[in-house]
Amino acid sequence: MAIRVWLLPSLLVPLTVLALSSGVAAQCQVGIAAPPTEPERPNHHPIGRSLPLAADFRQPDGCTDAFWFFDDDRDGKPDRAETRVFGPDRQVICASCHDAMPPADSAVATQTYLRRDPATLCLTCHAL
Numbered sequence: 001m002a003i004r005v006w007l008l009p010s011l012l013v014p015l016t017v018l019a020l021s022s023g024v025a026a027q028c029q030v031g032i033a034a035p036p037t038e039p040e041r042p043n044h045h046p047i048g049r050s051l052p053l054a055a056d057f058r059q060p061d062g063c064t065d066a067f068w069f070f071d072d073d074r075d076g077k078p079d080r081a082e083t084r085v086f087g088p089d090r091q092v093i094c095a096s097c098h099d100a101m102p103p104a105d106s107a108v109a110t111q112t113y114l115r116r117d118p119a120t121l122c123l124t125c126h127a128l
Contacts, residue, residue: 028063034087037094045097051090051125058127060085070124081115083124097121 040047051057060068060083062076067086069078078084084096098113114121122128 028068030063030065030068030086030088030090032066032087034089034091034093035095037091045092047093047096049092051085051092056127057125060090072124083115083121092125 034048037048051059053059058070060070062069062071062078064078067078067084068090069082069084071078072082073079080099085091086093086095097115099115100113116124
């Protein structure tokens with residue numbers, strides 16, 4: 001009996017750590033498909049593709065029923081500046097990085113409508 005009591009706490013600690021490390025994203029389920037996006041353009045970041053599940057890519061840590069988001073301020077809510085990926089397969093689309101579509105395709109419009117500072121935007125998804 002004493003052995004069982006001693007083993008139980010030693011088994012619970014690793015299970016608790018594992019549950020906490022999985023984070024909110026493990027509980028998320030995005031059921032709405034990614035909205036259509038414009039075709040990929042040459043010399044542009046890939047759009048319409050899923051965020052890779054690889055060690056050199058960070059994964060979003062929050063979701064709504066329509067999209068996943070990188071909860072940078074840890075408030076559990078998607079804020080306007082937080083990068084998003086869409087659909088169950090976590091697609092990167094224009095709205096991932098842009099808060100709204102720019103009125104014209106220009107450097108000024110692109111920087112104005114980015115969700116984050118261009119110097120740090122890449123580090124949202126890429127684990128460099």
